[in-house]
Amino acid sequence: MQHDWPGNVRELRNVVERAGVLHGGEILGAQDVELLLANASPPLESGDARPVVQPLSLVPASPAPSKDRPIDLRQEIEAIECDRITMALELADGIVSDAARLLTLKRTTLIEKMRKYGVQAAA
Structure with missing residues (x-):
């Protein structure tokens, strides 16, 4: 709830999809979500290179x-x-x-x- 979601709904969607891929069928706790948010790529600014994907x-x-x-x-x-x-x-x-x-x-x-x-x- 304290995350400011700089990418708005798109960022939230990506984090939820990533959680589904990485932790399918598991119940996630606050620490798991923090790790997902820490590993989420920030939105691209114009001229930025593509983020490295895990x-x-x-x-x-x-x-x-x-x-x-x-x-x-x-x-x-x-x-x-x-x-x-x-x-x-x-x-x-x-x-x-x-x-x-x-x-x-x-x-x-x-x-x-x-x-x-x-x-x-x-x-």
């Missing part, structure tokens, strides 16, 4: 398998990849090279995965 962490998409529920590992991996690619593109405002940095992938590798999953970069 890699995304991976969070399992579903609970661990059990005796009663087998898991299709290939399908799970594809679902995680597609989800993370979509999130990274949203965080990077559709800029593929920035999304690739978030995912710690080469740009060409990300483009191939986007084709595989039919993911489009937002214009």
Whole structure:
């Protein structure tokens, strides 16, 4: 509540999206939010270079398998990849090279995965 949100709603949205990517399914405390705010990039001034982006962490998409529920590992991996690619593109405002940095992938590798999953970069 004490943060002045210099980027207004856009900054809040980016912090919430980052929290979802980095801490999906977890309950965040005040310290977690402070860390997210500390790592959030300030708004770009005209002439500024693009901010350095931090890699995304991976969070399992579903609970661990059990005796009663087998898991299709290939399908799970594809679902995680597609989800993370979509999130990274949203965080990077559709800029593929920035999304690739978030995912710690080469740009060409990300483009191939986007084709595989039919993911489009937002214009």
